[in-house]
Amino acid sequence: QKGAIARCPEGVSKISTRGGVFYACNSIAPKFKDMVNKAWAEGIQISGGGFRTRAKQEALRAKNCGGSMNIYNKKAVCNPQTALPGTSMHESGLAFDLACEGKLINTGTGKKNRFQVNTSTRKCFDWLSKNAGSFGLKNLKAENWHWSTTGK
Numbered sequence: 001q002k003g004a005i006a007r008c009p010e011g012v013s014k015i016s017t018r019g020g021v022f023y024a025c026n027s028i029a030p031k032f033k034d035m036v037n038k039a040w041a042e043g044i045q046i047s048g049g050g051f052r053t054r055a056k057q058e059a060l061r062a063k064n065c066g067g068s069m070n071i072y073n074k075k076a077v078c079n080p081q082t083a084l085p086g087t088s089m090h091e092s093g094l095a096f097d098l099a100c101e102g103k104l105i106n107t108g109t110g111k112k113n114r115f116q117v118n119t120s121t122r123k124c125f126d127w128l129s130k131n132a133g134s135f136g137l138k139n140l141k142a143e144n145w146h147w148s149t150t151g152k
Helices: 030-042 053-062 119-136
Strands: 010-017 020-025 046-049 097-098 136-142 143-148
Touching: 020 030, 020 046, 030 046, 030 097, 030 119, 053 143, 097 119, 119 136, 119 143
Parallel strands: none
Antiparallel strands: 010 020, 046 097, 097 143, 136 143
């Protein structure tokens, strides 16, 4: 992905980490890469994804919010909550949905959602809670798996 997008005027780059390939805004990419690699070095196997296009955000919103008629419906009930296209931090490469040993981080401490609770992911959530801030990331309290530069 080249060129300026939303809140990432410097563009999005592909980064390779011990946990796999991610696409991230250039402003956070080096810190994010360092964070994932540090986690792996400490035995915490973080993987997942970051940047998504507007088209992917629209498809995700339709899936999570009751169909294509709700993609831009601000009052739609979504499970899990899903940002309106054009407003997601993922569309700027500034948010990441993270997994632990290949399982979505969902310890059950966030908002109830349709994803399976994986108590085995607690170690990654705890590690991120302790360390992610020093790499510029915050957790969205409702979603254990969602980490971004703003916590949204």
